[in-house]
Amino acid sequence: MNPDNQNKQPSSKKNTFVKTGIVGVVAGLLGGGIAYAGLSQMNNADTTNAPQTAVVQPTKSSKSNANNSQMTNAFNDVKGSVVSVINLKRQSARSSSSDSDSDLFGSLFGDSNGSSSSSSSNKKSSLETYSEGSGVIYMKSNGKGYIVTNNHVVSGSDAIQVVLSNGKKVTAKKVGSDAETDLAVLTIDSKYVTQTAQFGSSKNLQPGEQVIAVGSPLGSEYATSVTQGIISAKNRTISVPDENGNASTQATVIQTDAAINPGNSGGPLVNMQGQVIGINSMKLSQSTDGTAVEGMGFAIPSDEVVSIINQLVKKGKIERPQLGIKVVSVNELTDYGRRKLDLPASVKSGVYVASVSSNGSAAKGGMKARDIITKIDGKEVNDVVSLHTILYSHKIGETIHVQVLRNGKSQDLSITLKK
Numbered sequence: 491m492n493p494d495n496q497n498k499q500p501s502s503k504k505n506t507f508v509k510t511g512i513v514g515v516v517a518g519l520l521g522g523g524i525a526y527a528g529l530s531q532m533n534n535a536d537t538t539n540a541p542q543t544a545v546v547q548p549t550k551s552s553k554s555n556a557n558n559s560q561m562t563n564a565f566n567d568v569k570g571s572v573v574s575v576i577n578l579k580r581q582s583a584r585s586s587s588s589d590s591d592s593d594l595f596g597s598l599f600g601d602s603n604g605s606s607s608s609s610s611s612n613k614k615s616s617l618e619t620y621s622e623g624s625g626v627i628y629m630k631s632n633g634k635g636y637i638v639t640n641n642h643v644v645s646g647s648d649a650i651q652v653v654l655s656n657g658k659k660v661t662a663k664k665v666g667s668d669a670e671t672d673l674a675v676l677t678i679d680s681k682y683v684t685q686t687a688q689f690g691s692s693k694n695l696q697p698g699e700q701v702i703a704v705g706s707p708l709g710s711e712y713a714t715s716v717t718q719g720i721i722s723a724k725n726r727t728i729s730v731p732d733e734n735g736n737a738s739t740q741a742t743v744i745q746t747d748a749a750i751n752p753g754n755s756g757g758p759l760v761n762m763q764g765q766v767i768g769i770n771s772m773k774l775s776q777s778t779d780g781t782a783v784e785g786m787g788f789a790i791p792s793d794e795v796v797s798i799i800n801q802l803v804k805k806g807k808i809e810r811p812q813l814g815i816k817v818v819s820v821n822e823l824t825d826y827g828r829r830k831l832d833l834p835a836s837v838k839s840g841v842y843v844a845s846v847s848s849n850g851s852a853a854k855g856g857m858k859a860r861d862i863i864t865k866i867d868g869k870e871v872n873d874v875v876s877l878h879t880i881l882y883s884h885k886i887g888e889t890i891h892v893q894v895l896r897n898g899k900s901q902d903l904s905i906t907l908k909k
Contacts, residue, residue, distance in 0.1 A: 567764025705757025814850015
């Protein structure tokens with residue numbers, strides 16, 4: 491769903507332990523050949539015996555233009571601040587992770603026993619473009635220009651370049667990023683900043699309100715492209731995929747029908763006043779059953795963007811409460827997985843706890859491996875997505891009440907959250 495112009499190669503790793511689903515982004519160029527053929531036939535038509543017609547005076551364009559529209563003015567307020575963001579990677583071989591059953595659960599919620607990231611080859615190689623997205627310069631301070639973009643645009647980069655609205659390419663540095671909200675902050679030298687965008691509040695948006703999306707669809711070749719649409723919905727809850735394409739958490743986003751294409755990720759969604767009210771992040775182009783979808787783009791609301799980027803600038807990361815466990819959604823397990831974990835047939839949903847870190851908040855609250863989390867603070871926990879969503883609504887230091895199923899019996903735990 492992420493509309494960035496990536497050249498990622500899909501992983502061939504298979505896991506028969508967990509059922510997974512992949513929703514593809516389908517793009518197509520339709521009608522070009524037909525239009526060209528029709529034009530060729532028209533050009534090749536025999537005009538030898540065409541009848542004579544009366545002389546017609548040539549049409550002239552008016553010397554005066556209509557006043558710029560409000561949306562044109564809004565575009566002018568941000569166009570100099572919108573940039574293309576290039577993710578550069580070294581094309582050296584990287585070691586792959588093992589294909590053991592323990593990888594099924596992943597390292598979630600701050601588990602200190604999670605596997606380390608794979609190391610790259612020491613052999614030097616040239617940097618090459620891995621993906622391209624968009625960004626917007628929102629602040630100029632202390633000799634730096636600050637850019638907000640999507641985390642998935644710059645994730646895994648060995649270097650980052652920014653293409654300014656005037657075409658100049660400069661080096662950027664990552665200040666911080668947050669995978670959960672899909673936001674990242676970059677900096678460039680302030681001498682390159684000619685315009686900064688202003689944030690407006692996303693709180694009072696209304697469906698039907700006109701907006702424009704600005705960015706680099708299909709990469710920097712089409713930099714600073716602008717599309718127009720409306721707010722389709724102001725509070726749409728969607729599942730957010732992780733780097734493997736699996737749902738990780740839920741987010742409340744703005745839905746718009748303004749055209750958002752690969753490469754628009756990280757660009758601004760702008761209101762009629764020329765204010766940034768969202769950061770374009772995703773699009774839906776195909777449903778899970780294969781139905782083609784048009785005009786369904788999503789943007790991170792500006793109020794959340796401002797909160798996150800202020801924390802990233804201050805700390806370089808977002809601190810969230812962690813449980814210190816490895817988990818898997820019960821409803822994602824195959825029959826083989828259920829038998830291996832010895833799950834009762836009556837258990838249809840919830841989150842299975844595969845392991846508990848000895849120094850994590852879950853362990854201190856009495857949680858054990860093989861527990862099945864069913865509720866937190868009275869709210870149903872059906873899968874990992876709902877667990878993430880409920881957990882991240884709390885702050886570090888708060889106490890939550892967790893209901894687990896242990897050996898077929900329900901138990902209540904009180905867990906004080908740690909970072």
